[in-house]
Amino acid sequence: MEEKLMSKKKPSFPVNERFNRYLAKYNRNTRIPVFYDDLLRFSGSIVVYDQHDEDTFWVRCYYPDHERIEIDNSLKKVYTILHSDGSDDSLEWLNVDAIDYCTFGNSKPFRIKVRNILNDSFTYFYVKKADASRLYGLEFEHLLSPHRINFLVYKDTLIEAHIAGIPGDVFIEDHLPECDLRAQTQIAKQFVKFNERCTVRLLGDMRSYNYVVIPTHDFDHVEYQIRAIDFDQQCYEGKLKVYQPQFFKENYKMVKLVSEKLEESSIEQYRKEERSLLAKRMINTKSRYKELIRCMINDHVSTKENVKELRTDLYAFSKDMKFKRASTMGQILRTALDFVKRNYENVNMQRMLE
Incomplete structure (x- = not known):
């Protein structure tokens, strides 16, 4: 694959x-x-x-x-x-x-x-x-x-x-089979959120050895988080699937866990939660985020072919015309993040008017 x-x-x-x-x-x-x-x-x-x-x-x-x-x-x-x-x-x-x-x-x-x-x-x-x-x-x-x-x-x-945690491939092979039902459900939830976060911010190549699973003991149970540890593939590849961890064969057992433990409505809820949190972070770091994205817009971190392919994939996925006008990976990433932020602000506005 x-x-x-x-x-x-x-x-x-x-x-x-x-x-x-x-x-x-x-x-x-x-x-x-x-x-x-x-x-x-x-x-x-x-x-x-x-x-x-x-x-x-x-x-x-x-x-x-x-x-x-x-x-x-x-x-x-x-x-x-x-x-x-x-x-x-x-x-x-x-x-x-x-x-x-x-x-x-x-x-x-x-x-x-x-x-x-x-x-x-x-x-x-x-x-x-x-x-x-x-x-x-x-x-x-x-x-x-x-x-x-x-x-x-x-x-x-x-x-x-160093980012501490259990390498994803080791966790999937050695630890996941020992997890109880509650833990498996929580890990499935975290993988959905991790998958959404990587996709929206275009962090690619999250095969299982490029992230860690972090268990945290909390009273009578263990909480889990999934965290990226390799950032080499930020906005380089042209295929949208590269930015979706669910499409790598190394993550098959995680994807299978999601399909077995979560309902479609829950998956959509967790995706929405992650997009909302991402939008809040953009708002909270507004000045620094804008400086960073401007740097990337005026930089070249990929090939023209990859830029063209990714903007085509993202337009087909979102129907947002702004992707078609993007000429650098920075513009593509800004468009993707603005899309998430705009939706979050619209929902907030509707709630305030009710």
Whole structure:
């Protein structure tokens, strides 16, 4: 299914000056002491296996001794900039336990494991190439989803905080079969809302390994959320189905769960809820959202062919003539989001007049 839906390889798009100014204004753009290319100078690596002795597509990197000390110090500094005030006070209590390199996918990220030696707690962050479409995806996620995103950009390097949760493919295989009826119904609801959120804001390629399921214990039961972790496919592909997680075979069991546990009326209710929440977030972040969408309207993060195909698909889906006049992915996304916001405002107006 994916070969028909997705391009074989998405190119990386540079961050233009206007978008850079936006990132600097909102404290995303800051000087960091290490670049993505610096980490590529590893001298050897070994495969990282999971608990079932299966290849994870990550390799653990090793560096010459004279370089490892400098790289470790730089990465610890990056950690303090990302999670604190960037001061050197806590550097002596931090240790870089591992530098892993992903051999799978477009972005080829590095995953850095940093441990606090005082209490043995640890966390991860990622070092990636700064791709404009990914940065737009991160910013729109921060503004329009229920979740906040922590990342930094400096020149051609992106530092991205780890998003904790159970990888979707692992959850579907190992945890979903153990869930009781109540939990399954709630997970089905969350998948409907997640599917709607991705579709409306045109975040593509949400195959099961590109999102996490987050269980939260609440009194006598567990609540679940589904959260995207990969934003590489923000407004790039031309096919509308790429932006609808329900059409990827990796999500088949989730889709089946929705059809088994939810009535059509409930599905429509949850879709409406998610669109309303998205519209509220647009209104609440009005100034920043407008700056961001203007950046994207004046940027190029896809091909002319993909723009033409997506606007045709969206016109066929919505019958909104504004899609036909869109010439960039930014204009298409604005039209899609304005469509949702306009409907929300119309419903509110009708309610006030009753």
